Amino acid sequence: MSWLWxxxxxxxxxxxxxxxxxxxxxxxxxxxxxxxxxGSILGNAVAAWIGVADTKGIDWIRHLLQLAGAVAIVAVGDMLWASMKGRRRTRA
Structure with missing residues (x-):
């Protein structure tokens, strides 16, 4: 996969x-x-682990796993970002 993609x-x-x-x-x-x-990398890893990374046609399961990975990482990352931003504000 290219960097642009x-x-x-x-x-x-x-x-x-x-x-x-x-x-x-x-x-x-x-x-x-x-x-x-x-999240995309995580979803691809899970898809390969359960054996659905390459299927005939559109890889719907792999794409759903990528989205689930992105949702999980964005949720956790947002909590971490908010806590970091909150700490910075209290010091200033």
Missing amino acids: AIIVGLVLGLIAKAILPGKQQIPLWLTVIFGIL
Whole structure:
């Protein structure tokens, strides 16, 4: 996978993950892309582990696993980002 394709997929998955999660996420766009890329990698690893990485036609299960990975990473990353930003504000 080329870097450009990874960034595009990461952006799309990250934005969809942010739309699925309830409430407003505080993470910036660049971090959303990174979390989307990491979710894609996680979903691909899980798909390979359960044996559905390569199927005939469209790999719907793999894509759903990528999205689930992105949702999980965006949720955890948003909590960490909010806690880091909260600590910075109290010191200033």
